[in-house]
Amino acid sequence: ARKGVPEIVYAPGKTPEQVARICAAMLEGTERVIVSGPSGEHERLVRQALPDVPVRDAGRALVVGAGEPAPTGGRLYAIGAGTSDLPVLEEAVAVAREMGVAVKTTHDVGVAGLHRLRGPLEELRAFDPDCVIVAAGMEGALPTLVSGLVAVPVVGLPTSVGYGLGGDGTAAILGMLQSCSPGLSVVNVDNGVGAGATAALIANRAALYRNDTESNGQAPGAGVS
Amino acid sequence: ARKGVPEIVYAPGKTPEQVARICAAMLEGTERVIVSGPSGEHERLVRQALPDVPVRDAGRALVVGAGEPAPTGGRLYAIGAGTSDLPVLEEAVAVAREMGVAVKTTHDVGVAGLHRLRGPLEELRAFDPDCVIVAAGMEGALPTLVSGLVAVPVVGLPTSVGYGLGGDGTAAILGMLQSCSPGLSVVNVDNGVGAGATAALIANRAALYRNDTESNGQAPGAGVS
Amino acid sequence: ARKGVPEIVYAPGKTPEQVARICAAMLEGTERVIVSGPSGEHERLVRQALPDVPVRDAGRALVVGAGEPAPTGGRLYAIGAGTSDLPVLEEAVAVAREMGVAVKTTHDVGVAGLHRLRGPLEELRAFDPDCVIVAAGMEGALPTLVSGLVAVPVVGLPTSVGYGLGGDGTAAILGMLQSCSPGLSVVNVDNGVGAGATAALIANRAALYRNDTESNGQAPGAGVS
Amino acid sequence: ARKGVPEIVYAPGKTPEQVARICAAMLEGTERVIVSGPSGEHERLVRQALPDVPVRDAGRALVVGAGEPAPTGGRLYAIGAGTSDLPVLEEAVAVAREMGVAVKTTHDVGVAGLHRLRGPLEELRAFDPDCVIVAAGMEGALPTLVSGLVAVPVVGLPTSVGYGLGGDGTAAILGMLQSCSPGLSVVNVDNGVGAGATAALIANRAALYRNDTESNGQAPGAGVS
Amino acid sequence: ARKGVPEIVYAPGKTPEQVARICAAMLEGTERVIVSGPSGEHERLVRQALPDVPVRDAGRALVVGAGEPAPTGGRLYAIGAGTSDLPVLEEAVAVAREMGVAVKTTHDVGVAGLHRLRGPLEELRAFDPDCVIVAAGMEGALPTLVSGLVAVPVVGLPTSVGYGLGGDGTAAILGMLQSCSPGLSVVNVDNGVGAGATAALIANRAALYRNDTESNGQAPGAGVS
Amino acid sequence: ARKGVPEIVYAPGKTPEQVARICAAMLEGTERVIVSGPSGEHERLVRQALPDVPVRDAGRALVVGAGEPAPTGGRLYAIGAGTSDLPVLEEAVAVAREMGVAVKTTHDVGVAGLHRLRGPLEELRAFDPDCVIVAAGMEGALPTLVSGLVAVPVVGLPTSVGYGLGGDGTAAILGMLQSCSPGLSVVNVDNGVGAGATAALIANRAALYRNDTESNGQAPGAGVS
Amino acid sequence: ARKGVPEIVYAPGKTPEQVARICAAMLEGTERVIVSGPSGEHERLVRQALPDVPVRDAGRALVVGAGEPAPTGGRLYAIGAGTSDLPVLEEAVAVAREMGVAVKTTHDVGVAGLHRLRGPLEELRAFDPDCVIVAAGMEGALPTLVSGLVAVPVVGLPTSVGYGLGGDGTAAILGMLQSCSPGLSVVNVDNGVGAGATAALIANRAALYRNDTESNGQAPGAGVS
Amino acid sequence: ARKGVPEIVYAPGKTPEQVARICAAMLEGTERVIVSGPSGEHERLVRQALPDVPVRDAGRALVVGAGEPAPTGGRLYAIGAGTSDLPVLEEAVAVAREMGVAVKTTHDVGVAGLHRLRGPLEELRAFDPDCVIVAAGMEGALPTLVSGLVAVPVVGLPTSVGYGLGGDGTAAILGMLQSCSPGLSVVNVDNGVGAGATAALIANRAALYRNDTESNGQAPGAGVS
Ligand SMILES: Nc1ncnc2c1ncn2[C@@H]1O[C@H](COP(=O)(O)O)[C@@H](O)[C@H]1O
Ligand SMILES: Nc1ncnc2c1ncn2[C@@H]1O[C@H](COP(=O)(O)O)[C@@H](O)[C@H]1O
Ligand SMILES: Nc1ncnc2c1ncn2[C@@H]1O[C@H](COP(=O)(O)O)[C@@H](O)[C@H]1O
Ligand SMILES: Nc1ncnc2c1ncn2[C@@H]1O[C@H](COP(=O)(O)O)[C@@H](O)[C@H]1O
Ligand SMILES: [Mg+2]
Ligand SMILES: [Mg+2]
Ligand SMILES: [Mg+2]
Ligand SMILES: [Mg+2]
Ligand SMILES: [Mg+2]
Ligand SMILES: [Mg+2]
Ligand SMILES: [Mg+2]
Ligand SMILES: [Mg+2]
Incomplete structure (x- = not known):
């Protein structure tokens, strides 16, 4: 692989x-x-x-296939804006897990009710992830919000959840691309594979050195091939 | 008129x-x-x-032209996301003022730094407006956020402030149109006139009856022509 | 809620x-x-x-669910351009009714035969609504026309009724966004929920003060949350 | 030619x-x-x-060039929605005049104030044209309206007058193409030449036979080349 | 009607x-x-x-419904580029026939083999129509070609026959709108009704006066309503 | 190179x-x-x-730079639809000449007046080119027509000559891409370099073997690098 | 034919x-x-x-239909990026074979793993084709790469294989049209027929003269019709 | 900050x-x-x-402003496809440097001449970066290629360098979004700030732990704010 x-x-x-x-x-x-x-x-x-x-x-x-990948020590926090964004987010999570990353997931966070973001943010801070994925459709504003509140890279994962003009994911991806919050990069609409792989590479790069510190263990998939 | x-x-x-x-x-x-x-x-x-x-x-x-319109008692709160959104917002404010509405304005509120929204929200609550205008470019998420926090109609005013794909106001207006916050309606990109007129009609309709209550005065521009 | x-x-x-x-x-x-x-x-x-x-x-x-919401005294007039716009308009009406607003509906008004607008306009004037919703597909001109004839805010509700280039609601929403009639704001294509909620917020703001005048009663959903 | x-x-x-x-x-x-x-x-x-x-x-x-074309007896009525549509409309008129057609022009008719359409319509009926051109920008609804009120072919001439999304003439031409008023055909945005030539061909075909009736004279440019 | x-x-x-x-x-x-x-x-x-x-x-x-409309004497020639354009062309023909117009139809004319245009053009000249409809999908060039060869108005009827980029009728309608052949106007993609009605109005205007010449009979649907 | x-x-x-x-x-x-x-x-x-x-x-x-490339014996015929397409066509010709190809050019051929195509076609047949370039803007139909009349590959070169909707070369390139004439391939709008290089590679491949036949000479730039 | x-x-x-x-x-x-x-x-x-x-x-x-076309001696190499591009590539190959061309095909070459290109390139060099077709979806980069490595014309065949924004073949065709590798021309998305016919015309033009050299035989379909 | x-x-x-x-x-x-x-x-x-x-x-x-930021130990490798991509790439590099990251830059790498990629790749491997930025316009394929050759996250930075259809950066960004190389994420066209900030956050996260290993020093900007 x-x-x-x-x-x-x-x-x-x-x-x-x-x-x-x-x-x-x-x-x-x-x-x-x-x-x-x-x-x-x-x-x-x-x-x-x-x-x-x-x-x-x-x-x-x-x-x-059977079995589980060996854990790398990388940590990813995965956030879904709504119920309909879940299938895409789960694909991203599956890919990251296959790359040895530990993933914590939350969903149904929304953007119109900011108070709902409070709980997840606390959990996020306790988990101290190396990277965050935020999946969102419609106006796609949640990744921008989250990126303004955390100090690690955020991968925006736009979904084709929406309606009317721009509802095929166009509004969501354009919104994320326009984001004025530096530190947010994006993958294509519904591209859970890309989001999961990007996030896992980020997390595994950090884990490579964290592992050295803590255990002098072997880190997988890091370095230049 | x-x-x-x-x-x-x-x-x-x-x-x-x-x-x-x-x-x-x-x-x-x-x-x-x-x-x-x-x-x-x-x-x-x-x-x-x-x-x-x-x-x-x-x-x-x-x-x-000289002079000032007679005040109707209508109240509008006008919010601008960034410095660059100001010229369009000011046009909206000018139109609403010409329609007799009292306007309070705030700007440079942003969406990536939510704490900056706190002060304006308190001022907004004290002012108790009949309607809120939110002007924003780029990803255009601020109107959605504000609409989720207030109980009066919000008019989204997208601006042509942005860059790259969708930066001509397309991302901003699509984002507002996708908004999952009911109570938000929009006008075209940079259409300050439309936003101001809509907001003033909303405010003056409320003022028509508020005035009755308080003073039995004459309300301007209300009713069906 | x-x-x-x-x-x-x-x-x-x-x-x-x-x-x-x-x-x-x-x-x-x-x-x-x-x-x-x-x-x-x-x-x-x-x-x-x-x-x-x-x-x-x-x-x-x-x-x-069972039952009916308590009436707020708000008044909405809802106009549909053609038979095919009805399902979307009815959604808007249902949302407004759930918010306590009294709604009168007319449809099959068209824009190519202006005489057909006369009856509804008279009924509208007698009803004296706080807000008007106009649902239209195809070229989406009816909201502009209506907005030029009434003195209250109009919410344009574009529908995905149409054919050929622009027939997915794009022509309708662009037409409404270009409207030279101030006082018209729009929601996304087929977004009956958004149109109904916006119109009801406008109507309930007016009803809040009208109620005060008439009965000193409690107005629902008004003020800043 | x-x-x-x-x-x-x-x-x-x-x-x-x-x-x-x-x-x-x-x-x-x-x-x-x-x-x-x-x-x-x-x-x-x-x-x-x-x-x-x-x-x-x-x-x-x-x-x-000097001189004037010989009149064919064809009659064209040309309508402009606003002041800004005039340059394009005048181009159409010049082309039709070069083709021998008698042209009457009106402008600043608008669509948001339907009363302004009354005078021109009476003049139009008295003139009894063989064809009507309607130039309009923004939401481009005027040709649809006029087409619903007259019994001769209408050529829609969309102009690049507008703002924001669709304001380059896209909203205007899409609106005309969606028109639910049969008898309306269109040319490209700002294509005064095409509108004038189409309208003149229509008028001259009718004039060919009207002339026969009245004077047995020679009609120019008609028939199949 | x-x-x-x-x-x-x-x-x-x-x-x-x-x-x-x-x-x-x-x-x-x-x-x-x-x-x-x-x-x-x-x-x-x-x-x-x-x-x-x-x-x-x-x-x-x-x-x-039963029966046939009374003939007006108007004459229309209807051309289809390929087999797949036929259903839309037949709709246009049906509408024109309902308006009393005599219609001759040819199809499978193509644009890549110009020799195939020769027979239809001779038939067209013999028929001496008042108007021509040309239905075409794909690159939509046939109406431009025909318009360059006849001296009466041509109505371009783009169809959604095509493939890949622009194959939903977009290439066809854009091509017709760009046409450098004056005298060609267009209706929306697959809008057979609009093409038929426009062509019939053109033909009936000419027939109105041709009839006068020949028989002093009553022409239907002409003049200003 | x-x-x-x-x-x-x-x-x-x-x-x-x-x-x-x-x-x-x-x-x-x-x-x-x-x-x-x-x-x-x-x-x-x-x-x-x-x-x-x-x-x-x-x-x-x-x-x-000074001098001239050595001739390869390849032959290219270059056609421009209108005066405005010339600058782009000349770029294509310059690139092909630099690759040793002999080029004959014609222009102002048009598509609305097919008779104008006759002279160039005769010249083309006498020249017996290995490849033809056709540059055209607006509706871009000329390459399709030419491709239907010659038995060698045609390279369509769309130009940004046009107006209104699709006038930036979009209508021209879409028309060429939709072409129902097999044997036509295209390059991007105004990409004279690409058209010239493609055509020269085609011509030089044929010349490589023609030269063998006639003179056993060295063919430049052919074969697989 | x-x-x-x-x-x-x-x-x-x-x-x-x-x-x-x-x-x-x-x-x-x-x-x-x-x-x-x-x-x-x-x-x-x-x-x-x-x-x-x-x-x-x-x-x-x-x-x-039965039987096989007579071979012309033309040679085509056909490359597919992935499994999903095969159906379109096979159509192109069938068309070229019908035109008498000998075709060698390879697939599953990819662009993200450049080493996989090595084998096919060696086979290509040994075969010495007159033309190469490269079918690719998604980002459509493979034709550009191949065109930079061979000295004969390359026909890019974009496919509608992809996802999210641009995934209907738009990204693939735009990428090929932007290509900075001269000598690459394209046909429309999924247009296997066009790619096959273009490539065969190129190959048969070369074969016409190669045959002369080797056998003085008759070459089919070459010259100007 | x-x-x-x-x-x-x-x-x-x-x-x-x-x-x-x-x-x-x-x-x-x-x-x-x-x-x-x-x-x-x-x-x-x-x-x-x-x-x-x-x-x-x-x-x-x-x-x-004066002075230099304190180095964090993070490492970034920045690649530009062509000369015209340099200004945007330099902006990204400036932002990353301000965030304490050590940056090595190469440019004029291209995609049509793969051999030119060899030197930079060797330098890249020796430098062992935590993240790579690849700036490219036109068809935007270089980031995909690079991402297939390195084992760290790649940030694609599309530029508005191009021509014709898609030449405003649309083809470049769509190509990167379609990329079949997992581990590539993108920012908006010409958004050097976003690319630089994202890459620096990735690098600084890795540096935080690498520093711990090597020196137990303080890492800036890491952790959750
Ligand atoms: N802190 C911010 N958060 C969100 N959006 C912002 C922020 N600052 C500016 N913007 C947006 O960015 C654009 C440029 O803002 P400014 O640089 O302040 O003129 C405006 O259209 C705003 O909508
Ligand atoms: N009263 C009006 N009603 C409708 N459209 C109008 C009206 N006035 C102007 N327009 C449109 O607005 C654009 C600008 O008009 P004007 O300001 O008069 O040049 C024109 O393209 C007209 O189509
Ligand atoms: N390794 C690869 N590199 C580049 N593109 C690929 C690769 N594999 C597949 N593709 C593209 O991805 C799409 C799906 O490929 P496949 O899954 O093999 O059918 C095709 O359109 C190919 O153009
Ligand atoms: N050799 C090349 N291969 C691929 N892309 C290139 C190459 N040279 C330049 N480009 C692209 O072409 C555009 C113009 O390059 P340049 O002319 O060097 O500024 C840049 O955006 C590059 O992405
Ligand atoms: Mg499942
Ligand atoms: Mg000023
Ligand atoms: Mg139902
Ligand atoms: Mg002038
Ligand atoms: Mg049937
Ligand atoms: Mg010059
Ligand atoms: Mg099969
Ligand atoms: Mg500088």
Whole structure:
């Protein structure tokens, strides 16, 4: 796996047969594969073609394969604005977890009711993450808000949750790109894989040196390949 | 003036001579005219053509003519996100004032530093406005935030302050249109006139009945024409 | 309910199970919930999960729960341009009614046959509303026309009724945003909830003082929260 | 001249020298040439290069050459929504006049104040035109309105008069394209030449047969080339 | 029927029940109704609800009702670029026929093989139409070509036939709007109703006077309403 | 020079000093450099900084350096739709000439007057080119037409000549991309460099083998690097 | 078949019956027809209507008819970035093969792992093609890379493989159009037919002269028609 | 300074007087201010208003104020695709340096000539950065390439360098957003400030723990504020 990033199979545009075959082939060389954006039919065929392989649901993704990655010590805090942003956020979380990162998740935080942000912020401060992901659709303002309140990099994950003009994620991603809060970078609409991988690389870079300090242990996936 | 809305001359697309001539003609039938979006050359010619008429600066607008409108008792609170949003906000304020509304203004409030919102919110609560205008560019999130904190209608006024993709006001207006905070309506990018007129109509409708209560006085511009 | 606005559940992007569960949870703390944009499957599951709760149809929304809100005395006039705009307009009306506002509705008014506007305008004048909502698709000109004929604020509600270039509501919302009639503000395409909540806040602000005059009664949802 | 349409030189994108040279060359084979969209520099050079040729102003166009076309008996009514739409409308009128059509023009009609439409409509009915051009910017609703009130074809001429989102003529042309009034066709934004030529072809086709009735005279530019 | 234009029911966005009910109501006051853009389900319900009323297929439209309109003497030539443009062209033809116009149709003309245009052009010249409709998708160049070869007005009817970037009709309509051939005006993508009505109004205006010449008969739908 | 393509300096976005310095540096290793899109100031500084180097005008490009490339025997026919397309076409021609290709050019061919295409087509057939470039703005239909009439590859070169909606070259490039004439490929708007290089590579591949046949000579720039 | 290009039937927008009928008609005058973009239903009906005619699958196309075209000696190398780009690439290959060109195909090359490009490049060099097609979705960078490494023309074939903003092929085609690698031209998104025909015309022009050298044989489809 | 990010004054949209005044005010509380996007006039007035304050050029930014920030030990590698991307890249570098990060820069790397990437990659590996910024315009492919070759997070910085369709930075940003290389996140077009701040936060988080290991020193700007 390049850079410690797990193998990803983008399901849309592939037939269920292709997805199942690619998964089977990949599982000969790696323990787990992430299938991104599968339809029900994709999922059915993967399960049928690989009857002995555990398949876990991770929002709009599937984790195909047994076991767990070795923890790196990296820490990620993942925030979802609303219920509808959850499937995309879970995909990001699954990718980061595959990269050995410890993840804490909160959701239904909203932006119109700022008081709801208070609890999560306290939990966030206690957790002391190396990076934060904020998934949001509609006007996409939550990542800007969060980025103004924490001192670590924030990855904005716009979702295609919205309505009317700009409701396909355009308003959300434009809002994040316009953000006047430095320290916020973004990935494409609904790109949970990209958000999770970026955040995990950030967290694992910090963990590499934190580990040295604490245990002189081996850090995975860091350095220049 | 229709609905109590002052006469407006949109300067862009007109020659300076046309603007000056239209102002002169209108001032025969009304006390003051608002020139929206004048260039320096527009302003120079208006002043020259009307040497005895006072011309006041109001951001991206000019108020041409002497005197003050009679107060209606309507109350408007006007918030600007940043320094660059001020010219558009001032135009909105000028239009509302011409409609007899009392206006309190604050600015440089921002969205990335929420603590800066505290002072203005207290002032707002003490003033008890009938309506709030929030002007913001870039990601345009401030109107959503404010709308979540007050119980009166909020008019979102997006500005063409921004950069890169969506920086011509597109991100700001899309963000406001996506807003998940009910009670927020919007006008077009940089449309200070529209925001001011809408807010004043809202405020004057409330003032019409508040006045009855307090003084049985005459309310201007209310009712159905 | 914030600002007197009823609890809204946006159905699109949520599973029927999620919608039903959220409704059930909310109904423990409030009398009625509005489900916006449910599919047939959403509706079926809500009815099945809540067999004893009345579910009323309100165009593209459902009102879930028994009883009626207390009237505030606010008055809204709601106009639909064509038959196809009705579902969105009805959603707006349902939200305003939940906020205690009295609503009168007319529809099939059109813009190409101006004579058809005469009857509704007379009814409107007799009703003396605090605010007017005008829902229109296609070229979206009706709100501009109405705004030029009444002296209260108009909320433009563009719908995704149209065809060809701009027919997804883009032409309608751009037309309303360009409107040269001050006093018109807009919400996003098909955003009946936003239009209803904005109009109700405007009407309830006026009703607050009208009530004082007439009865010294308590006005709901007004003032700064 | 093809189809009776006068020779047109589009000035933008050509150097002043090219425009002057093309005019001179064309005037050897035709009496008059229309220069569309000239800058001040274009105009200066044309006048200098052709010192003995009369040059008339026609809004955003110039009519270069002496004399008048022979009247065909065709009749066109031309309406402009606002002062800023005049230059484009005048170009359309100049083209139609060059095609022998009699033109009556009115302007500053607006759409937000419908009463202002009454006078022009009476004049229009008395004139009994074969075709109507309506030029409008901003939300571009006037052509739809007029088309609903007259029984002859209407050519919508959108102009780049506007502001904010859609203000470059996009809202105007989309509005006209969405129009629910059958009988309205459109040309591109600011395309006065196209509107004038289309309207004149329509008028001259009718005049061809009207002339037969009245005088058995020769009709120009009609029939299939 | 306004301006001689038949009653049109736009089916998309209406339920089959609404469409059937509106047809039934309209048929009490007029002989025939055109249903534009019906789905199979729309058509089924209309036929079921009106078992004794003849329903004729007209491409993407249905003509509901018995009989034929009285001929006006107007003449229209209708050209389709390819097979896929036919349903939209047939709708335009149906509308024009309902307005009493005689229509000749040709199709599969193409633009990449100009020789295929020769036969239709000869037929067109022999027919001597008052107006030409050209329906085309993809790059939409055929109307421009035809307009350069005939001396009567051409109505461009862009269709949503295409692929990739601009393939939803955007390329076709932009191409027609950019056309450098004066005398071409356009309607929106797939707007067969608009094209047919515009062309018929043009043809009937000419027929009004041609009839006078030939027979002193009464021309329908002409003059100012 | 890579693939036989000459060195190109894109001037826009560079200071005149940078352009002059890069030219000077490149001329140490190559005989000629093409400067694409220089402003007057760019050109002035290049001439001043390189007083002994000949600078030839090539439409929107400059050819900086002495001498001529060795002819390859490749043949290109270059067609421009209108006068305003010439600067871009000339840039394409200059690039192809630098790659050793013999070029014949025609222009002012138009699309609305097909008869004007006859002469050029005869010349084209006599010349028997290996490739054709067609530059066109506005509706961009000429490349499609030409591609339907010749049996060699056609490179469509859209230009930013146009007006109103799509007039920045968008309509032209979309039209070419939608083209139903197989054998037409395109480059970006105003990208004369790309069109010239593509056409020259095509011509030089054919010339490589033609030369073998005729003279067993060395063909430049062909084969796989 | 024009220019040696096979007959193509674009299935989308046609009924299955129309497609089957057109195929049957064409097969009377030609040996094979390519059906582009058929649905399952299209394919079923074609097979049923033509029970004795072989139908071969070619990605998103079908080759209907028996036999093989005569080889011209032209050589094409076809590269696909990912598995999902294959159906479009196969259509291009089928069209080129029908034009007599020998095609070698490679795929799953990617751009993020440059080492994977090494093998294909060596194969490409050994094959010495006259032209290269590169199909890619998402960010569409592979054609630029390949074009920088080979000395023959490259046809970029963008596909609608992608996600979020620009994921419908817009990012891919824009990227190819922006390419700073001269010698790359493009066709529209998913336009396998256009890419195949363009590449085959290029290859056959070279083959025409290569054949002369080697065998004095007759080359098909070359020269000016 | 929030999060260790220096004070930034966005100059566009502010008058030179405002910029100078804000700088003066800020310099009372901080040592240095970065002015982003100043015009020549902005720069002149800042220098004049602050005659004793050193002003350093940093591409499209200015660093106003004396002294240097304390180094944090964070390491950033900054890559520019072409000469024209330098001003934006330098702004990013200035911001990162103000946050205490050590920066190594390379440029003119390109994507069409992959060999040019070799040298920088070796330097990069030796430097062992915590984060990489890649600035690129046009098709914006370089960040994807680099991200596939290094094991640390990459921040893509699209620039408005380009031409024709998508040349305002749209193609570049869409390409980066579509990137199939996980670990790449982006900021808005020309947003050097955002890229620099994000990269510095990433680097400083790693440095915080690396410092602990090596020296138990104090790390600035890390942790949760
Ligand atoms: N602290 C801030 N938070 C959010 N937005 C801001 C902030 N400061 C400025 N803006 C926005 O950034 C733009 C420029 O602000 P300024 O530099 O103050 O003129 C304005 O349109 C504001 O909406
Ligand atoms: N009273 C009006 N009603 C509607 N549109 C108007 C009105 N006045 C001006 N316009 C539009 O507003 C734009 C500017 O008008 P004017 O200020 O008169 O040049 C024009 O494009 C008109 O289409
Ligand atoms: N390794 C890769 N590098 C670059 N692009 C790729 C790569 N793999 C796939 N793609 C692109 O990603 C899309 C999906 O690829 P695939 O998952 O292989 O079907 C295709 O359009 C390819 O252009
Ligand atoms: N060799 C190259 N490969 C790829 N992109 C390049 C190359 N040279 C320049 N660019 C891009 O082209 C634009 C102009 O480059 P330059 O002419 O060096 O300023 C920049 O935005 C670069 O991203
Ligand atoms: Mg799932
Ligand atoms: Mg001012
Ligand atoms: Mg319902
Ligand atoms: Mg003039
Ligand atoms: Mg049918
Ligand atoms: Mg030049
Ligand atoms: Mg297949
Ligand atoms: Mg500088």
